[in-house]
Structures are given as structure tokens and as C-alpha cells.
Amino acid sequence: MMNISASDPDPASAGASVTAQGAAPAAIRAESLKAVRGRRTVLRNLRFTVPRGQITGLLGPSGCGKSTLMRAIVGTQAQVTGTLDVLDHPAGTPELRSRIGYVTQDPSVYDDLTVRQNLEYFAAVLAPGRGPAATRRHENVTRAIADVDLTTHADALAGNLSGGQRNRVSLAVALLGAPELLVLDEPTVGLDPVLRRDLWDLFHAIAADRGTTILVSSHVMDEAERCHRLLLMRAGEILADGTPDALRTRTGAETVEAAFLRLVDEANAS
């Protein structure tokens, strides 16, 4: 990405500095969290916290409940019970709507609008008004387009872009209001390695420069190494919660992927 100044490729050091600041209240706190879809229980009694200002990876195989958990956090999932506090408010509280940026798995943008028109509309929803508000909105839109490296495509119809580019438009929408919490559902699926690296650099820059808390899901385990903390999920339950280093040390595995597999075997054996 072009406008990254403080990209931090080493998650461990950033994580350490944030932890050193002391016990700031968690960005997300869940206690006996359950979610039901139809007759199926998708989330079973989850209990976890997500620290502020860090990148927390939510990892697990497809269908393990990652998306449902993310939808519960942004307040769009029905049939959720238990405690779920987001930025010190119960999830789904109207006050939170302008403080969370959410990117769904499929890009949710208007195909028959240009990239800039898409962002201008969502920006107007976030911060309506004329005069100085409109000027600020225009700046935010330009910055968000630059953040996701689409400046040269700003006037292209979203429908004419490639899948990866449309994903980035969707991400730019989430970056618009400088949210305190970014919830990203598999933002790097289908992207080439260079773009994936650039996006991860962007996430680190956002977390470091703006103090944004990022919760990002993935089913690709090698992305886990780029997170400050990990929540490993399987079949609607949290299998493990900790830094990548701690997970590897605990399981004696070389990689997070091997650690995950060992934890699954342990869970199956018991």
C-alpha cells in the first residue's frame, strides 16, 4: 500500500507494547455466549476477551461459527444469548453502529455505482450533514480509497472490478469513519500473495497508528502468525486463546497450524 508509514511486520513487539500499557478494559468480552440458527447451535457457551488496540485472529475451519460470532459482535445475528459486551456496551446497541467497521465475507457494495460513489454514500450515512461535514467526508473517502490502493480505479463501476478489488472496496467502506473496532470476515480470501501482504501491512498500520482494535477471521493458518493474539475455533467452541508464540510453546509445535491440529487431536481424545 502506498500511504503506510509505520508498518510493523513484527506482531510480537507491537503486542508486547500494548500489553505493557496495563489492563485497559477489553474491546470485546463474551461470557456463556450462545447462538442458534434454525435448530442448530452454532456457538456453544463461548467465553473470551479481545484486547484493545491489537489484531486478534479468529481462526478455524469453514463452518465452525466464525461468521456467526462476527455477526453477533456487530449486532446483526438473531438468537444470541449470554453476555457479549463490545466497547463497553452490549452488542447491537445503536450507539455502537458508528464505532464499528464491519466487512462481510462477500463484498457488500453497490455494483452499479463507482468506487467513489459507493464510499460517498456510506460516508453520508455515517456522518450526514453539509458544509464542513461534507468536506471532511470527502477527505475520508479519498483516504479510504488510498488505504486500499484503489485510487486509480476510483471512478470505475464496482461491478466491473475483479473479485479482489471489490473486496477492497468493501474494506474501504469499513475504514470510512475511523472506527474503534474493525470486524473483518475473511478479508484476504482470493487475493494474490502480494495483495495479501499489503493488506496485512495495512491492518498493522491501522492498529499501530489509529489504535484500532481489529478482529479478523481466516481459515488460512499461515495468516495466524501475523496476529498479536489468536482465538482458535472449532465446531462452535473456542479451542485455544493466546499469542501465536504461547500456542506453539504450549503444544510444542513448530507452526500455528501444527498447534491447531494437536489441539484438535487432544480435544477428540478426551
Added chain:
Amino acid sequence: MNLHRTLATAARVLRQLRHDPRSIALMILVPCVMLLLLRYVFDGSPRTFDSIGASLLGIFPLITMFLVTSIATLRERTSGTLERLLAMPLGKGDLIAGYALAFGALAVVQSALATGLSLWFLGLDVTGSAWLLLLVALLDALLGTALGLFVSAFASSEFQAVQFMPAVIFPQLVLCGLFTPRDQMQPALEAISNVLPMSYAVDGMTEVLRRPDLTGDFVRDAVIVAGCALLVLALGAATLRRRTA
């Protein structure tokens, strides 16, 4: 509700349409072409053209806006943009009013063209004011928008949404008095037609056709159509859920 968010939504819907000039052309031209066709179908009986033409001026905006809104809001639901908007600080009323404003504006253009063409070029003979014709057409468009929004909640694909047109619109079309006066229908059917909003749209148009001034019946018809539109819009708002399964 917030005026700026409503206007931003209406502007966005119109921008989307602007990228689709073919749809705009179809929406605006098809009613005109149909009226032109009817004028010469009833070449020998201008009185028939007067009554059917006036009714159709009210029915076209209803049907067009029904189709356009049901597909547009269905796309909003399936593309994930609705979920995104409802996770943002946008009121449901802002979204619905935005759609109603944008499609209402389009309906004004459509009705103005169709009414102008009928009155000045096709010799449609109307006793009352052309402005009243336009007012009823606009209320009908609003009703169509409301119905389209409401049924889009029950369609899971564009294919299903299109099927709702014959299901919701055709029975009203048959019973609204377009083919035969409602009081000459079998009493049970007349009773049904009494509770269908399109009947009042056509009654209102007929009132303008026959009476030179604003009558109490016309006001009643217009209020009923507007009331139905608002009621269905409220029902449509209730189908927009922030939390879904």
C-alpha cells in the same frame, strides 16, 4: 429519521439508476407506447379510450414502481448492502423514505409524460384538472413502491420477486373496475374490490374524468390510496430486520 441520510439514500438510488439508462428508457417509454397503442385500438370509440386511458394513467405507475422497487430492494437484501446499512447508523425510515423519494421522482416524470401525451396528442377528453390526474398517478406510484418493498421480504430470488407481480397486481387489475364497473360485478367480487387499493386509484381517475371540480369522492379516494401506501410502507419497514438468522 434524519433528512440528510434520507436524501443521501434517494440520491444514491437515482445514481444507481443513472448507470442503467436502458431501464430508465423502458420505464418512461413503455406507458406512452401502450397509451398510443390503445388510442388506435379504440379508434372507433373515443369514449372507451377516455375511460380506459384515464384508468391506465393511474395503473401504469403502480405496476412499474412495484416491479422496480421489489427487484431493487431484493438486490439490496441479497447483496449484503442492506445488512451493512442496518449495521450502520441508518434508520429504517431513512432507507424507505429514500427509496420512496427516488422512485416517486421517477414516477412524476413517467406520469407527466404519459398524461401530457394523452391529453395533448391522443385527444384524451378529461373534464377535471390534469393536475389531479397527476396527483393520483403519484399516489399510485407511492403505493406501487410500498407494495414492492413489502413483497421483496417474501422473495428469496429475483425470479420469485417477478412472480409476485401476477400474484399481487393482476387480481387488483381484474377487480379495479377497468374492465367493467365495480357495481355490476357479482356482489362477492364487488366486496373484495372494495378492500383493494387499486380500485380507489381507478375510482379517483374516473372522478377526474367525469367531474369538472374537486369532489368529496375524489378526496376520499385519494386519501384511501395514500393511507394504504403509508400502511404498506410501515409494514415494509417492519420486514427490515437489523438482526437476522
